Amino acid sequence: MISNMDGTEITEATGGTGSFERGDDEITELLRRHGAGHSETADELFPALYGELRRIAAACARRERADHTLQATAIVHEAYVRLVEQPGIAWQSRQHFLGLAARVMRRVLVDYARERGRAKRGGGADRVELAEALSLGSGGDPDLVALDDALRGLGAVDERLVRVVELRFFAGLTLEETARHLGVSPMTVTRDWRRAKAWLYEELHGDGL
């Protein structure tokens, strides 16, 4: 397993299925090392997870029937089961994974949304397909690019609010899971979530502060 650490390139899967093992093991190993106190692994984990989540999304998009769209949270969940629910992964690593996966998922989705916008003005058909499969921007989803911008502004209000939105919205964690992850009480998450929603809603739908 560890032999796969020899620089297996994590790029987006453009075809084929069931060949995730190499990337999986690498990420699992990174998580294991991270849990063991090697904090420098965080920098490696982000791009590795980014590729992994996009790959799962692409595989899901192909697998799912056309009328059955997939959800971002389902992708994070699948990644979790694949990478983390394995023997030898410390509790800290699991916790770390969720926080990281939430941030990565935010990036993945916002990038899709951007690509979709760009491709609408020509080119990049298969990426659009993927975004369509995720049905981003349809059925009441907020404008993810605008949301991403607003989130960056929200950091100036309170950085924790950004974390709460990533965990709750992008990774689909429950209130309790979010609280456990951030090491605060569920009451605090409840309040944070409400504050964050008001700020973001005002920015996206309000008349401007």
Add this chain to the structure above:
Amino acid sequence: MGYETGMEGGDLRRPFGGMEGGDLRRIDGIFQRALEVSTAERAAFVAAECGGDEALRRRVGRLLLADAEAQSFLERPPGGRGVDQEKIGDTIGRYRLLRQLGSGGMSTVYLAARVDAPERRAALKILHRGLDDDEVLRRFRQERLVLARFRHRHIARLAGGGTAADGRPYLVMEYVDGVPVDAYCDRHRLAVGTRLELFRKICAAVAYAHRHQLVHRDLKPDNVLVTADGTPKLLDFGIAKLLDKAMIDAGVETTREGVRLMTPGYASPEQVLGLRVSPATDVYALGVVLYLLLTGRRPHRGDGSRHGLGVEICYRKPEPPSVAVTHRADLPDGSELAPRALARARSTTPWRLRRRLAGDLDAIVGRALRKPPEERYPSASELGIDVARHLMGHPVRARRPTLLYRAAKLVRRHRGAFAVLIVLGLVLLGWGVAALW
């Protein structure tokens, strides 16, 4: 401008009006504390905190407004197709979904058939996403056990429930093939007396629930169906409470949002104000239903805004039914109902209808619709009993028991006996007078 600017978005509009961190945190601080203050005191609190800084006050106000409107914002994970992930034909628990019966802000209801016994139909209600936290689920199951013990002829039975594959809770209820009670009454042109008999059965069902410590909280014609054979059935008993709880647990303040959940036209003053809900809340809603059955309209219509309606519910005394029926009603769907059509739907004339409502029924409805809960009938059973008293010609509790009123009732109840007495009296009188001659 736009996508080409890339991740850092240098020349993009800066979020939050380009304000600096310090200003943003100041706004957030006041906003955060304002959320802890009751809705009624909020405006005063914010004004005091802002100390004359108009711009600051306005910004906090905008956040509070956003907070009120953002209830469902971001509650659904990105990439989902719509509110419901389930489709017709899907199997949830032991049931297969046949068609959608309705969808509200909190849940969607399907007509479903048992997989192992397709002829057995049920209504399956599944909660939308965002309300499925562990604690909510635990309470949900607990409440379900209570509801499952409910047995009443006029209450749709809770048959079961569980958790769908994606973790959302659902309830399985007796499927009622019926029509909302107001539509049923109009369709069959039921006279006032027949409507009152039907209404009494509804009161009895609500009273049964009250005896089991359960308040409905969301009584309205859509939740009171009448089957083809004329049996009323109450739906969604306890559901409103479950949902309320889910909302509280999901961190949504119920003072205002609790009302948002329910149909505003049927909300009681205490629900509008976010005060304690009690059996008297159901008595109020029954009063609204009775008003509707008698007059074809709801006691309060408002000015079209939620706020206007709320103010009216809390502070304006409704027109007595006997007065209401003398003029046209503006219905929620924009149509009008003329007094003549209204009377026809009750198999009577406008003049007779007004006379029928004046007195007892005005008083009964008025008592049920009092603003302070403690001035209403203490329970649904008291309301039902007063309606029964009226139907039997006894004095109703809603009216002051003056001697004249009681005497009039007594006379009307025993018309025959009094006629005999009067004739006898006249005969005696005549006899006496003749004897004097």
